Amino acid sequence: MDSPHEAEAYARADFAEVNQAFVERLLDLAGHLKSVKALDLGTGPADIPARIVRACPGWHVVAVDASRPMLDYAQKTIREAGLSDAITLVLADAKCTGLAPELFDVIFSNSILHHITDITRFWAEVKRLAKPEATVLVRDLARPASPQAARTIVSRYAEHESELLREEYYRSLLSAYTPEEIRVQLDCAGLSMLEVEMVSDRHMDIFGRLP
Numbered sequence: 001m002d003s004p005h006e007a008e009a010y011a012r013a014d015f016a017e018v019n020q021a022f023v024e025r026l027l028d029l030a031g032h033l034k035s036v037k038a039l040d041l042g043t044g045p046a047d048i049p050a051r052i053v054r055a056c057p058g059w060h061v062v063a064v065d066a067s068r069p070m071l072d073y074a075q076k077t078i079r080e081a082g083l084s085d086a087i088t089l090v091l092a093d094a095k096c097t098g099l100a101p102e103l104f105d106v107i108f109s110n111s112i113l114h115h116i117t118d119i120t121r122f123w124a125e126v127k128r129l130a131k132p133e134a135t136v137l138v139r140d141l142a143r144p145a146s147p148q149a150a151r152t153i154v155s156r157y158a159e160h161e162s163e164l165l166r167e168e169y170y171r172s173l174l175s176a177y178t179p180e181e182i183r184v185q186l187d188c189a190g191l192s193m194l195e196v197e198m199v200s201d202r203h204m205d206i207f208g209r210l211p
Helices: 004-012 016-030 047-055 068-081 119-129 147-157 163-175 179-189
Strands: 036-041 059-065 087-091 104-110 130-141 195-198 203-209
Touching: 016 047, 016 104, 016 130, 016 203, 036 047, 036 119, 047 059, 047 068, 047 087, 059 068, 068 087, 104 119, 119 130, 119 179, 147 163, 179 195, 179 203
Parallel strands: 036 059, 036 104, 059 087, 104 130
Antiparallel strands: 130 203, 195 203
């Protein structure tokens, strides 16, 4: 999403239902925490952090994205919602954020894994940034069994989106990892305490609490 055109297409898409479902899942895991420093890796237009801090006024979210055009949309989201004091935007690579270690009580991410090829560095960064006993929730697409299955998913869930977004969705599905691949990644990263669970016909959650 580095180009303004791609960022605009994504920001204008209707992800309200899936974003709210993600927030509810995160609150199931960590909503009991009252004073939280949280990290969102790959925040996009920052709709999810905005939903979270409205539900949990004691939370502060550092929202990271590597795309300047996307962060421009995120800034607009935060400003219009009046949440500038609760959400801090950071332009950085999720694999190498430059943030201090062991800083966050909660680390979450929605739909970033399929964009990352050097996945070892991503999980290492999650581990580095998490406080002891931090809660982690990463949700992403799961790769379908075939290109045809991916086309079926695009038709079912993105029928009314732009052609650009439908093609991006299709490519994302084919670029996604399988649950089995994620489990191997977690074992290699020393994060085998995290669970991997399919939560829909196209999404999986990686979640749990660190030691």
